[in-house]
Amino acid sequence: MDPRSEVLLRQADLFQGSLLLTGLPADDLLGTLGNAHGWCWHAGDQAALGARFAGRSHFGVEAPTQAFDAAVLFLPKSRDLANYLLNALASRLGGRELFLVGEKRGGIEGAAKQLHAFGKPRKLDSARHCQLWQVTVEHPPVAQPLHSLAQRFELVSGEAALQIVSLPGVFSHGRLDRGTELLLEHLDALPVGKVLDFGCGAGVLGAAIKQRYPQSQVHMLDVDAFAVAASRLTLAANGLDGEVICGDGIAAAPQDLDVILSNPPFHTGVHTNYQASETLLKKSADHLRKGGEMRLVANSFLRYQPLIEGALGNCRIRAEGNGFRIYQATRR
Structure with a gap:
């Protein structure tokens, strides 16, 4: 217990x-x-x-x-x-x-x-x-609506801008984290089709993909209901459409994906927990169609490359910076 x-x-x-x-x-x-x-x-x-x-x-x-x-x-x-x-x-x-x-x-x-x-x-x-x-409780407060606590910031990618809406408890609340920032710089030449933003948080990656690749079908997945609510607000704030799923890990994701993008989590509360991220890497082939691509960012100290190679048979480091690496692999 x-x-x-x-x-x-x-x-x-x-x-x-x-x-x-x-x-x-x-x-x-x-x-x-x-x-x-x-x-x-x-x-x-x-x-x-x-x-x-x-x-x-x-x-x-x-x-x-x-x-x-x-x-x-x-x-x-x-x-x-x-x-x-x-x-x-x-x-x-x-x-x-x-x-x-x-x-x-x-x-x-x-x-x-x-x-x-x-x-x-x-x-x-x-x-x-x-x-x-x-x-x-001798002095009960007036209840604060959750939407009144949302924080908004603008993300500029090339000539386009996105409004990101974040809620309390969501990863990197109210700001763009460095890992996601690096991955946003390396979203070129992605396959067009079914795209999954795994561990979507406030919906930064999913919204950026839908804006940049409007023909793609974007699916956004997170285990946390506050993150799912924030992602839906982000899509709405930018007039974008996408499916937002609240589920526990990659098992809740659609099949036959063309792309998996992620800045995967490795904390549960105050404790380090790699299970969701490692399961994503090991099971990625079950959700990618042949020729589909996984591209993710992670702290440089995390040994994700062997796990990706074990699942997909290949992996390369696409970029590095500020203590992060971007990994890219294709299902063959």
């Missing part, structure tokens, strides 16, 4: 009424706390929770409409996302309890200071390198 869940269960007698577990891990916590429901935005976690606890986990970027007597927030990595979630929960909990749990390495002590806006927080427990905090 996740150590944050174990800390919660040490104080299980506090959770007798209806409880909303926000950003919960896909462990057995819902099975132990019979009055609890979840709120999740990670497609893989939601699938696991739905299979074990049908009807007890809400999926999406907005809080569930059902009433709850108390709520627990599992502290996310992004401070902007934590702010949005705390506001969404506290706005519904006037006079009731809001709990915050997280790992010390994830910044739980600093995040707990944000609870002062709602009342007088106190630390309830510290164990397994985690802390649990509680506040009675």
